Amino acid sequence: MPRRAIRTKHQIVARVEAELLRRLRAHDGLSRVDLARELQLAPSTAGIYVDRLLRDRFIMESRKAGREQGRPPTLLIPNPDGGRFVGVDFEARSILATVVDFSQQVVKQARRAIRVGDSIERILGRIEEIIHFVCDGDKRPLLGIGVGVPGAIDPVRGVALGYKFIPGWKDVPLAGRLAKKFGVPVQLENNIRSMAMAELWFGEGRGLRNFVCLGVRTGIGAGIVADGRVLRGEHGSAGQIGKWLAPGISGSGGKSPVCTLESIASLQVILAAAGAVMKCDMDLSTLRAVAEAGNRKVLHVLERAADAHGWAIHQLQLLFDPQRVILVGPLADLGAVYLDLLNASVGRHSPEVPPEIVNSTLGQFSGAFGAAALALHQWKPTIALPQPLRARPIPLQMWSSI
Numbered sequence: 289m290p291r292r293a294i295r296t297k298h299q300i301v302a303r304v305e306a307e308l309l310r311r312l313r314a315h316d317g318l319s320r321v322d323l324a325r326e327l328q329l330a331p332s333t334a335g336i337y338v339d340r341l342l343r344d345r346f347i348m349e350s351r352k353a354g355r356e357q358g359r360p361p362t363l364l365i366p367n368p369d370g371g372r373f374v375g376v377d378f379e380a381r382s383i384l385a386t387v388v389d390f391s392q393q394v395v396k397q398a399r400r401a402i403r404v405g406d407s408i409e410r411i412l413g414r415i416e417e418i419i420h421f422v423c424d425g426d427k428r429p430l431l432g433i434g435v436g437v438p439g440a441i442d443p444v445r446g447v448a449l450g451y452k453f454i455p456g457w458k459d460v461p462l463a464g465r466l467a468k469k470f471g472v473p474v475q476l477e478n479n480i481r482s483m484a485m486a487e488l489w490f491g492e493g494r495g496l497r498n499f500v501c502l503g504v505r506t507g508i509g510a511g512i513v514a515d516g517r518v519l520r521g522e523h524g525s526a527g528q529i530g531k532w533l534a535p536g537i538s539g540s541g542g543k544s545p546v547c548t549l550e551s552i553a554s555l556q557v558i559l560a561a562a563g564a565v566m567k568c569d570m571d572l573s574t575l576r577a578v579a580e581a582g583n584r585k586v587l588h589v590l591e592r593a594a595d596a597h598g599w600a601i602h603q604l605q606l607l608f609d610p611q612r613v614i615l616v617g618p619l620a621d622l623g624a625v626y627l628d629l630l631n632a633s634v635g636r637h638s639p640e641v642p643p644e645i646v647n648s649t650l651g652q653f654s655g656a657f658g659a660a661a662l663a664l665h666q667w668k669p670t671i672a673l674p675q676p677l678r679a680r681p682i683p684l685q686m687w688s689s690i
Contacts, residue, residue, distance in 0.1 A: 304327070304337060305669050306669065311326045311327065316365070317364060317365040341669070346367055346371075346390065347370070348364075348365060349362050351363070366390050366392070368393060369390065370390030370431075371429045372430050374660060375655075375659030375663065376419065377436035378415065379479060380402060380438070380451070381401065381402055382401055383402060385656055387423065388661065390431075397422070400417070411457075412460075419466075430470060432473045432474070432663035433472055434477065434482070434663035435463070435476050436478065438451040438453070438457075438507060439457070439478070440523065442476075442524060445463075446462060446467075446476050451507075462474075475662050475663050477662055478520075478527065480510065481511045482655040482662065483655045485662055486650055487499070487501055487614050487616065487658075491614070491654065497515055497611075498514055498610050499612040499614060500608060501614045501616045502601065502613060502616065503655075504555050504615075504619050506554060510527040510604060530550035532549050534549050534552065534553075534600075559575065565588075576625065580623075590625070601630075601634050602637035602638045611643065617652065617654075621652065
């Protein structure tokens with residue numbers, strides 16, 4: 289058989305087994321019969337893939353609890369010891385990393401600061417350092433890395449195209465560098481879209497087909513899920529709403545009749561304004577405590593930010609008609625005190641049918657978690673060609689999901 293034909297069949301088998309693993313994760317385990325039905329394969333054919341993945345310890349058998357009569361069914365589930373995946377999420381001020389095992393359970397997390405003035409090489413070195421740190425002490429093989437990158441990306445070439453809050457951050461070949469360093473596949477995604485993926489798979493977006501994540505950190509972005517798919521756009525720049533002009537909202541001292549969202553309502557702007565009225569350095573935990581105590585000056589700062597974010601949500605509602613808007617990132621940690629202000633603002637801007645707005649429950653590591661899950665979902669086993677594949681072709685119905 290020609291080498292090209294063998295390689296193509298190997299690729300087909302790897303795709304089928306990757307899809308098998310995705311189905312097991314999506315359903316929290318399936319029986320052999322249900323799995324064959326999900327994949328639209330004959331049970332004997334599905335069994336070939338199952339037996340190989342069992343042999344290589346990527347999946348395992350588990351009894352399903354809670355059945356009162358009869359023998360509980362045996363479920364196939366991902367084996368936590370099958371390997372590890374690392375997710376990294378960074379922006380201008382911080383780097384966050386998460387390790388998940390083969391069953392998508394979080395193993396370890398870490399955070400590192402990025403200092404103002406750090407060079408590109410220093411930031412890349414810090415990313416490599418944090419990956420080494422979260423992997424240290426775990427003997428399970430590292431199988432893949434996902435990176436949530438600020439700004440626009442080219443996921444095909446694995447290049448970070450640009451981000452204005454990190455000077456010199458332009459056309460950085462991040463995926464290639466990390467793949468060479470760690471010897472595993474590397475997936476790049478915009479960091480707010482990484483958060484949207486985490487919400488879609490594990491959080492407040494699970495089961496929804498249309499929702500928007502609003503992320504406010506150094507920059508402001510929107511992770512848009514339309515018809516069950518994360519929207520990236522033609523050039524990987526979808527959701528860069530921090531560059532929007534916000535008419536009618538004046539900037540510092542009222543000098544600018546028109547400002548961008550990021551210039552008036554980023555996290556740094558909010559903390560600086562709250563610190564100015566309180567005459568102290570302000571961090572997120574202090575901001576929440578002061579706001580929950582009812583300090584009117586700080587609440588006024590938050591009301592102005594909520595007015596800007598509420599205006600943005602209204603524009604997103606007009607464009608995408610989401611079922612839900614999920615506040616992700618640091619502002620979600622403010623809890624009800626900011627969510628109530630945001631709901632009031634959206635109600636003013638969208639008086640007819642305002643969308644439901646909720647806080648993310650995944651915490652500030654949601655972007656790193658989503659990036660790790662992306663690497664896991666994109667991973668394909670390295671396999672030898674099963675002999676029966678030559679006699680039993682894959683049904684045509686499967687091609688739409690592979």
